[in-house]
Amino acid sequence: EVVLTQSPGTLSLSPGERATLSCRASQSVSSNFLAWYQKKPGQAPRVLIHGASSRATGIPDRFSGSGSGADFTLTISRLEPEDFAVYYCQQYGSSPVFGQGTNLEIK
């Protein structure tokens, strides 16, 4: 079973700054079935990126995903106040699993 390890655990930044979140898999993610989600308290998860680098419908272009194989990155180019949340990566497909999350907090 693939294990996804996200880093850092907590990221403290200010609005307007750039955020870089990492997701490392214990083995190669098949077909680049790697997604990123945003999770806020009291809300359901919201998919941001799928296929490692494709933005989901309606997601602002300040969100971008990159990577392949076992190393993936979510970048938020200029943080808006509403972007502060917990972010999860997920391998989907035949053996779904989530990373443990990165808490993006206001500095």
Added chain:
Amino acid sequence: QVQLVQSGAEVKKPGSSVKVSCKISGDTFKIHTIAWVRQAPGQGLEWVGGFIPIFGARNYAQKFQGRVTITTDESTTAAYMELNSLTSGDTAIYYCAQANLNGLPLFWGQGTLVTVSS
């Protein structure tokens, strides 16, 4: 617009079972997959299981094997997740999601809080 509406909060005793429903509207239910994800208090997202036709039968996370059953009813466009032998560790918000053909959860229900307490 796809909408998923889940059943209400549940309080259960340890050792009992819970069945959460998920009513889907606004799309062709039968060609899509259903996934169930949970989040325990203060914890991260955890895959419970799903029905992903292109990958075969129902797909349950290893830690829930033998304890969880996911079913779908195309006549009522609803999905169900039943979890047995509940412990306090199963206290969580349970989400259903409709996924695309590759199993990517796209549309989510509002979540159902299941509390297990004696």
